[in-house]
Amino acid sequence: MTTKTREAVDHLPGYIMAAQDIPGVERIIQLGQNELALEPSPNAIEAIHQTASALSRYPDIAHVKLRQAIADVHGLNFEQIACGAGSLELLGLLANIYCEDGVDVVVSEFGYKFFQVQCTVAGANIIIVPEPDLKADIDAIIAAVTAQTRIVFIVTPNNPTGTSLASGELKRLRNSLADEVLLVVDGAYAEFADNTKYESGFDLADAGENIVVMRTFSKAYGLAGMRVGWCYGPNDVVDAIAKVRSPNSITTQSLAAAEAAMRDQTHLNKVTHEISELRESFRQKMQDIGLQALPSDGNFVLVRFANEDQAKAVYASLIEVGIIIRPMGSYDLTDCLRVTIGTGEEMAILQDRMMALLG
Numbered sequence: 001m002t003t004k005t006r007e008a009v010d011h012l013p014g015y016i017m018a019a020q021d022i023p024g025v026e027r028i029i030q031l032g033q034n035e036l037a038l039e040p041s042p043n044a045i046e047a048i049h050q051t052a053s054a055l056s057r058y059p060d061i062a063h064v065k066l067r068q069a070i071a072d073v074h075g076l077n078f079e080q081i082a083c084g085a086g087s088l089e090l091l092g093l094l095a096n097i098y099c100e101d102g103v104d105v106v107v108s109e110f111g112y113k114f115f116q117v118q119c120t121v122a123g124a125n126i127i128i129v130p131e132p133d134l135k136a137d138i139d140a141i142i143a144a145v146t147a148q149t150r151i152v153f154i155v156t157p158n159n160p161t162g163t164s165l166a167s168g169e170l171k172r173l174r175n176s177l178a179d180e181v182l183l184v185v186d187g188a189y190a191e192f193a194d195n196t197k198y199e200s201g202f203d204l205a206d207a208g209e210n211i212v213v214m215r216t217f218s219k220a221y222g223l224a225g226m227r228v229g230w231c232y233g234p235n236d237v238v239d240a241i242a243k244v245r246s247p248n249s250i251t252t253q254s255l256a257a258a259e260a261a262m263r264d265q266t267h268l269n270k271v272t273h274e275i276s277e278l279r280e281s282f283r284q285k286m287q288d289i290g291l292q293a294l295p296s297d298g299n300f301v302l303v304r305f306a307n308e309d310q311a312k313a314v315y316a317s318l319i320e321v322g323i324i325i326r327p328m329g330s331y332d333l334t335d336c337l338r339v340t341i342g343t344g345e346e347m348a349i350l351q352d353r354m355m356a357l358l359g
């Protein structure tokens, strides 16, 4: 006997992870999940040890110390910050708070997929706006908005393309939307972008615009396993999140680690600089062997091959030697593979193998 699920759930493809294990291969080089290849702040690791004595107690459900650290470091208003168990928890909450039958959600074609899934389950109709050059087309997004649109979702820098919105585009998008449409900006990779050019959207939120900016400790802060994300937006959005959030979803250890990592901006700057250098050197090597390696503001690069067969062959021969990268079939980019930037040693092994295959 099985219980009937909602129709929206029946049609979901299910979350596709990067490969994890390869039978018979001893050393795995995991470059498929956009995790940080370098160590997190030592202060975060120390904070985890320090909290061991508090394990029998529930965590602070108001996340006061972590929100204060975020507010101090970014110069933001404490009350407008909400934290969750990864940005995925917060994205799921936004979907549940704002979507229902008859509501439209506008997304860009190659924007991070998981938010679409959550909005679909919550009953929304998803309007997908084409990306002609693997870049979000702001005019087309504005044109796609309907009277039923409640959320416009944009990812910058975007996963998997690596592109960020050009200067002024976020503000232009916000200014072109009706006040009651919530603009959700997923900045999971923002710390890797060039901060002299990158538009975070925090200033728009401070100016009272209907925009919520999502951030995570899973990428540049190297704490994917701790599950902490945060967002910054209008008080009504933050209050609604507080009402529906599972109160204890972030553990005491995770809160302490994230707070310590946020306060260690020296470490953050060091790792983002190192990853950016490795990323640019990898792009150059790929271009040297005749492949298109897209410019990226994230800790990953989308590599375009001659065709789908070549992409498949490269993926398979990397798997043979334990290197896992990410096929892009779920985005219909079957001639592309996404490579997370690993350590210098990992990138050297990958590059040697790619040269041997295609060079």
Ligand SMILES: Cc1ncc(COP(=O)(O)O)c(C=O)c1O
Pocket (backbone or CB within 6 Å): 033, 034, 085, 086, 087, 088, 089, 112, 155, 158, 159, 186, 188, 189, 215, 216, 217, 218, 224, 228, 229
């Ligand atoms: C664009 C984007 N948003 C959100 C997430 C989820 O991050 P978190 O670990 O904070 O849930 C990811 C993870 O890959 C991502 O690529």
